[in-house]
Amino acid sequence: xxxxxxYGDDVNTDMLFPGKYTYACAKAGEILPxxxxxxxxxxxxxxxxxDIIVAGRNFGCGSSREQPVxxxxxxxxxxxxxxxxxxIFYRAAINQGLLLVECPEAVDAYREGDPVSVDVAAGKxxxxxxxxxxxxxxxxxxxxxxxxxxxxYARAKLRNRK
Amino acid sequence: MGKTFAxxxxxxxxxxxxxxxxxxxxxxxxxxxxxxNTAAIxxxxxxxxxxxxxxxxxxxxxxxxxxxxxxSEKDAANHKAIREYVRKHGIRYFYDVGVGxxxxxxxxxxxxxxxxxxxxxxxxxxxxxxxxxxATGIDRTEASALILTCETWFKVPESIRIDLRxxxxxxxxxxxxxxxxxxxLGADGANYQSVEFHGRPGSLTIDDRLTVANMGxxxxxxxxxxxxxxxxxxxxxxxxxxxxxxEPVWADADAAYARRMEYDLSRVVPVVAKPHTVDNVVPVGxxxxxxxxxFLLGTCTNGRVSDFExxxxxxxxxxVADGARLLLLPASREVLRQAMASGAIDxxxxxxxxxxxxxxxxxxxxxxxxxxxxxxxxxxSNRNFKGRMGCGKADIFLASPATVAASALHGAIHDPRKExxx
Numbered sequence: 152x153x154x155x156x157x158y159g160d161d162v163n164t165d166m167l168f169p170g171k172y173t174y175a176c177a178k179a180g181e182i183l184p185x186x187x188x189x190x191x192x193x194x195x196x197x198x199x200x201x202d203i204i205v206a207g208r209n210f211g212c213g214s215s216r217e218q219p220v221x222x223x224x225x226x227x228x229x230x231x232x233x234x235x236x237x238x239i240f241y242r243a244a245i246n247q248g249l250l251l252v253e254c255p256e257a258v259d260a261y262r263e264g265d266p267v268s269v270d271v272a273a274g275k276x277x278x279x280x281x282x283x284x285x286x287x288x289x290x291x292x293x294x295x296x297x298x299x300x301x302x303x304y305a306r307a308k309l310r311n312r313k
Numbered sequence: 314m315g316k317t318f319a320x321x322x323x324x325x326x327x328x329x330x331x332x333x334x335x336x337x338x339x340x341x342x343x344x345x346x347x348x349x350n351t352a353a354i355x356x357x358x359x360x361x362x363x364x365x366x367x368x369x370x371x372x373x374x375x376x377x378x379x380x381x382x383x384x385s386e387k388d389a390a391n392h393k394a395i396r397e398y399v400r401k402h403g404i405r406y407f408y409d410v411g412v413g414x415x416x417x418x419x420x421x422x423x424x425x426x427x428x429x430x431x432x433x434x435x436x437x438x439x440x441x442x443x444x445x446x447x448a449t450g451i452d453r454t455e456a457s458a459l460i461l462t463c464e465t466w467f468k469v470p471e472s473i474r475i476d477l478r479x480x481x482x483x484x485x486x487x488x489x490x491x492x493x494x495x496x497x498l499g500a501d502g503a504n505y506q507s508v509e510f511h512g513r514p515g516s517l518t519i520d521d522r523l524t525v526a527n528m529g530x531x532x533x534x535x536x537x538x539x540x541x542x543x544x545x546x547x548x549x550x551x552x553x554x555x556x557x558x559x560e561p562v563w564a565d566a567d568a569a570y571a572r573r574m575e576y577d578l579s580r581v582v583p584v585v586a587k588p589h590t591v592d593n594v595v596p597v598g599x600x601x602x603x604x605x606x607x608f609l610l611g612t613c614t615n616g617r618v619s620d621f622e623x624x625x626x627x628x629x630x631x632x633v634a635d636g637a638r639l640l641l642l643p644a645s646r647e648v649l650r651q652a653m654a655s656g657a658i659d660x661x662x663x664x665x666x667x668x669x670x671x672x673x674x675x676x677x678x679x680x681x682x683x684x685x686x687x688x689x690x691x692x693x694s695n696r697n698f699k700g701r702m703g704c705g706k707a708d709i710f711l712a713s714p715a716t717v718a719a720s721a722l723h724g725a726i727h728d729p730r731k732e733x734x735x
Contacts, residue, residue: 161501161590163590163698165698165699165701166698166700169678169700170677170678170679170698170700170701171677171678171679171683171700171703173350173379173677173679174349174350174379174387174388174391174679175387177353177356188700188705189699189700189705208501209500209501209504209533212500212501212533213436213696213698214435214436214677214696215433215434215435215436215450215451215452215453216452217452217453217454220452235501235504237501237504238504238505238533238535239436239450239451239452242451242452242455243455246454246455246458247454289337289468291466300454301454301455301458302357302358302361302454302457302458305458305461305462306361306461308462309361309365309461309462
């Protein structure tokens with residue numbers, strides 16, 4: 152049974168992954184124990200594959216560090232559903248293949264204990280018995296996602312040029 | 314219908330006649346910046362570099378600034394790996410430990426010029442907007458891809474136009490202006506958007522504009538820009554860059570904006586951002602008397618010569634309060650030399666300040682000046698997030714160099730207008 156983790160507005164990258172570790176940890180295994188350390192000390196131990204994070208406005212604001220995204224992907228977080236995302240974090244998620252769903256209605260509807268699931272192809276997020284639509288991604292961004300992230304996408308492009 | 318700065322500069326760089334907000338364009342940036350994170354960026358593409366090599370020797374600018382000089386064997390090995398990458402691939406623009414904070418170095422070395430598009434693997438890359446550059450932060454993976462391909466994508470942003478009128482009062486600084494704006498707009502008030510400063514910002518110096526643009530990201534902005542006017546051209550001339558070496562771009566008078574705002578600079582007052590968000594802004598009077606143990610004067614936000622001179626004018630011939638630790642963190646070696654020559658550094662050290670090497674260290678809790686649980690710091694830096702200065706149980710307040718200097722005298726937050734002596 153996947154779990155839903157609920158957080159508020161302005162969850163910044165220092166809360167997701169403290170700055171003091173930015174030059175000590177770059178790999179998923181090093182990042183995981185510190186994930187959300189100053190926001191929710193229980194998260195790193197209890198998060199399971201398929202879990203979903205529901206949060207408020209401006210999720211991922213602050214520094215450009217990508218460890219939070221790498222950590223969330225490695226932890227198996229299926230999606231982050233938020234009212235809005237900060238732009239560098241949004242880009243980092245595209246580059247790493249982490250699913251972000253901007254859907255204020257779903258966040259407003261969420262009550263503790265509601266099961267949450269995301270259907271990317273249909274562009275729907277289900278919260279308890281309710282279902283909400285979210286806008287599809289532009290084709291340029293989908294191409295990066297389909298390639299498995301930005302680096303595989305760039306490599307394919309370079310090989311085509313050769 | 315006219316076009317905004319972001320629309321014009323992205324159209325030009327994408328080789329298109331015109332672009333609209335929301336459109337996705339492919340652009341070849343003029344520069345890619347990275348710092349101590351360079352090794353982590355390069356590590357992702359070790360095999361690709363052997364196969365394809367770097368796409369350009371002039372694209373990548375590397376500055377070692379975050380943990381300088383190295384604090385541990387691990388940091389030292391990181392710096393060493395970066396120097397090896399630079400040597401092996403003939404990276405033209407490399408600045409080793411001690412030159413300064415990457416953003417100040419980009420500006421001082423004439424690498425950030427009007428009309429350019431620059432991306433950096435650091436969120437405060439937006440600072441070069443002070444010189445009419447479309448500059449924005451990216452993550453490490455995108456930096457890796459750029460080293461190989463020299464190109465990336467942008468969604469053309471909507472823009473906010475902020476008109477500035479009048480001049481700042483005594484002991485009121487550009488830091489107070491930008492904190493006031495962020496307090497009003499909120500930490501996500503300009504998310505995904507480009508913020509243009511218009512009106513008559515002629516009273517704002519380049520140092521002032523750098524402080525304002527540096528903090529664009531603290532309201533979520535993709536870019537924060539000023540027109541490359543005479544003030545910018547004069548600055549560039551002073552560092553040896555003649556006007557013929559760049560092509561400024563600026564918004565049309567009839568461009569369309571998502572939002573417009575106006576600020577009368579003469580009405581701005583000294584403010585403080587309270588823990589733990591940058592938009593938690595109040596007039597200094599509301600927090601006056603709050604005891605502070607550590608004072609940080611400097612960083613890429615407020616570590617330029619004019620910042621040290623302003624603080625020195627308040628602290629000259631006086632001493633910081635007993636128990637107050639005043640850290641001085643120049644943004645670059647060039648700043649340090651000038652502030653030494655002007656006597657500002659001597660005045661600040663005589664008043665009890667401790668001089669740190671140019672770099673980032675304490676600002677992000679990476680190196681030196683770490684706080685203890687329960688301590689408070691008043692800082693001229695750009696972030697007061699929980700845990701930012703290395704301790705999740707400490708409080709960080711943000712303010713101007715004038716407010717930090719005046720407060721250091723009292724060991725508590727203090728209105729700088731009461732201490733100004735000019």
